[in-house]
Amino acid sequence: MKTRTWIIIFSLACVLCVCVWLYFSAFLSPSETVGIYQDGVLVKQIDLSSVTQPEEITLSGEYGDNVILVSHGHIKMQSADCPDKLCVKHGELKSSASPIVCLPNKIVIKFEDNAPSADAMTGR
Amino acid sequence: MKTKKMIFTSVLTALALVSFVIEASIPPLTPIYGVKLGIANIFTLFTLYSIGAPYAFALLILRITIGSIFTGQLVSFLYSLAGGLLSFLLMILLKRFFPLRQLWVLSVLCAVTHNLGQLLTAVLITQTPQLMYYLPVLAVSGIIAGAFTGLCAQLVLKRLQKQISKQLNT
Amino acid sequence: MKLLRLFCIFIAAVTAISFGGCDIGSVYSSEFFAMDTVMTITAYGDNRENAVSAAQDRIYELDDLLSVQKEDSEIYKLNREKSLSVSPDTLSVIKRSKEISSLTDNCFDITCEPLMRAWGFYSGLKNKVPSQDEIETALKGVGTEHIKIDKNTVTLDKNTSLDLGAVAKGYASGEVYRVLKENGVSSALISLGGNVRAVGSKPDGSDWSVAICDPDDSTKQAGTLKISDTAVVTSGGYQRYFEENGQIYHHIIDTETGYPANSGLKSVTVVSQDDTLADGLSTALFVMGLQNAKKLYADNSSLFGAVFITDDNKIYITDNLINNFSSERSFEII
Incomplete structure (x- = not known):
């Protein structure tokens, strides 16, 4: 194949990826409920709209502690002991499409889907 | 002749390591794992086209292992290894379809595969399939970074290849 | 144009078939009053109507045995006469209640009747805050040690009375579960005034x-x-x-x-x-x-x-x- 063909293919692939990314970001509207996972296990779920006082949550893993800061409507990784600190640089959790990830300590913070409708209610 | 190749590879490995360490100490552009240029990859491609696949493989494994120790990020060792091995496999499988003139195309394909491998490892380790959301970003980043490193290797090789093969064969 | 018409017919046919596919007739739901609350049983399967009506009868039967307030219930009689040879159902509820009391360090206690009465939580009584004296008096009869069981005869101490309100619905829902299963229902949802019991999973398996x-x-x-x-x-x-x-x-x-x-x-x-x-x-x-x-x-x-x-x-x-x-x-x- 000619070089020009490859350039066209790669450009198209780029455009496609950007479209997919925009689609993800636009249509996965963030809920207010976030889940904090460690090792794939839900550690804590927080409704950001109900948080009144800023609160720090500390999780420990193999590579030291991660401190998560929760305040009204916001959640972010405050500090981390891991070497690269990418989770701290991520800043606040903004979209379902980009969860906050700390690979060394296997922590993921992401938006949760809202609760579905129920078949029955207990305790009415 | 074999000794020359080995010496040559080790010099290139040292260069790859230096560039790897320098790149790791530059603050990342984005907070997403895997979005980076991968300058060290220039040396893998260079070795593959000028010396041979076994030497390039040795360089890759050494660079990943020692690089992880140098930067003190042993976690990233797993991710790098997964991505590195996957893309290297693709590299030797597809090499014969791409002459030196189109080395950058191969490099793009490998970079994208590399990022895919890293992402899959991350999904497995964190048990979070939602991380696949990052696939489009990592694909674009792979295309750009792959084109860059590929072109670098290609341009250098174009100027040095004759001299290198002359050196190695005497 | 002809093609378009064919297409429309096709779409209509597909829609009709897919709606017909959800056989709405396969569910039976019954709502009724018992044990001072609203109960709903929703069952799926072939024998659903018979099963639900058998379950409903079972609940009425239990309500007649276990109610504190119905004047011909076993519990009412037991509370009045302090010693009674009771039915297997009543006996089993009392035994289970004692087990739960000892498991929970007496945080659950069916001898709370005098207290419930003092606070006026029975129909015909007026809710009021009792005096300290009233509470002291009521507390005299409270405690599972005041219940003696000998074969199927239950004997209560002088000041003790039973209120099975905190387990009766649970026992009833267990019985409804058993009755539905016996009648071949493998998918149902039971709600006895907020006590929810699932039989199997939904018909679609979820x-x-x-x-x-x-x-x-x-x-x-x-x-x-x-x-x-x-x-x-x-x-x-x-x-x-x-x-x-x-x-x-x-x-x-x-x-x-x-x-x-x-x-x-x-x-x-x-x-x-x-x-x-x-x-x-x-x-x-x-x-x-x-x-x-x-x-x-x-x-x-x-x-x-x-x-x-x-x-x-x-x-x-x-x-x-x-x-x-x-x-x-x-x-x-x-």
Whole structure:
């Protein structure tokens, strides 16, 4: 194949990826409920709209502690002991499409889907 | 002749390591794992086209292992290894379809595969399939970074290849 | 044009078939009153109507045996005569209740009748805050040690009376479960005034989803549990209470103090395979509070799971419910 063909293919692939990314970001509207996972296990779920006082949550893993800061409507990784600190640089959790990830300590913070409708209610 | 190749590879490995360490100490552009240029990859491609696949493989494994120790990020060792091995496999499988003139195309394909491998490892380790959301970003980043490193290797090789093969064969 | 028309016909046919596919006739639901509450049984399967009516009869039968207020019930007679040879159902409820009392360090106690009476929680009585003397008197007969069982004869001490209100619905839902199963129903949802029991899973194989009532607003939900073949029971002070001098008094009485339990909880939801246990435990955990409930759970995590809503509106769930519980609100795992 000619070089020009490859350039066209790669450009198209780029455009496609950007479209997919925009689609993800636009249509996965963030809920207010976030889940904090460690090792794939839900550690804590927080409704950001109900948080009144800023609160720090500390999780420990193999590579030291991660401190998560929760305040009204916001959640972010405050500090981390891991070497690269990418989770701290991520800043606040903004979209379902980009969860906050700390690979060394296997922590993921992401938006949760809202609760579905129920078949029955207990305790009415 | 074999000794020359080995010496040559080790010099290139040292260069790859230096560039790897320098790149790791530059603050990342984005907070997403895997979005980076991968300058060290220039040396893998260079070795593959000028010396041979076994030497390039040795360089890759050494660079990943020692690089992880140098930067003190042993976690990233797993991710790098997964991505590195996957893309290297693709590299030797597809090499014969791409002459030196189109080395950058191969490099793009490998970079994208590399990022895919890293992402899959991350999904497995964190048990979070939602991380696949990052696939489009990592694909674009792979295309750009792959084109860059590929072109670098290609341009250098174009100027040095004759001299290198002359050196190695005497 | 002809092609377009054909296409339209095709689409119409597909729609008709897919609607016809959901056979709405395969479900039967019955709503009725018993045990002072509204009950609903929704069953799927071939024998659903017969099964539900058999279950309904069973509930009426149990209500006639176990009610504290019906004048011809066994419990009413037992409370009056203090010694009675009772039916196997009544005997079994009393025995199970004693078991749950000893499991929960007497935070659950069916001898609370004198207290419930003192606080006026029976129909025909007026809700009032009793005097300290009244409470002292009522407390004399409280305690499971005042119940003696000899074969099928139950004997109560002079001051003791029973109220099975905190387990009767649980026992009934267990019986409904058994009756439905015996009648070939493998998929049903039972709601006995807030005691929910799932028989199997939904006809499509997915889990039932049971909402937990928000203690502050009964039209809202505090969370949802995905369950199959399990009982879910919630106890909360918000369900029945009265106000006097600006103070709220609810119906779950701590038999230790004689006053409405004040353990920092708004409601407790218990999930268990055992209906009677779920019902009794929801009351017991509500009385003992979060800290003691945690300890009890640590020793009995295979028996039950629980969701706690505290006075400051925090939600805690036991770790065996992680995969079943979802909520829009914050919650923590204990």
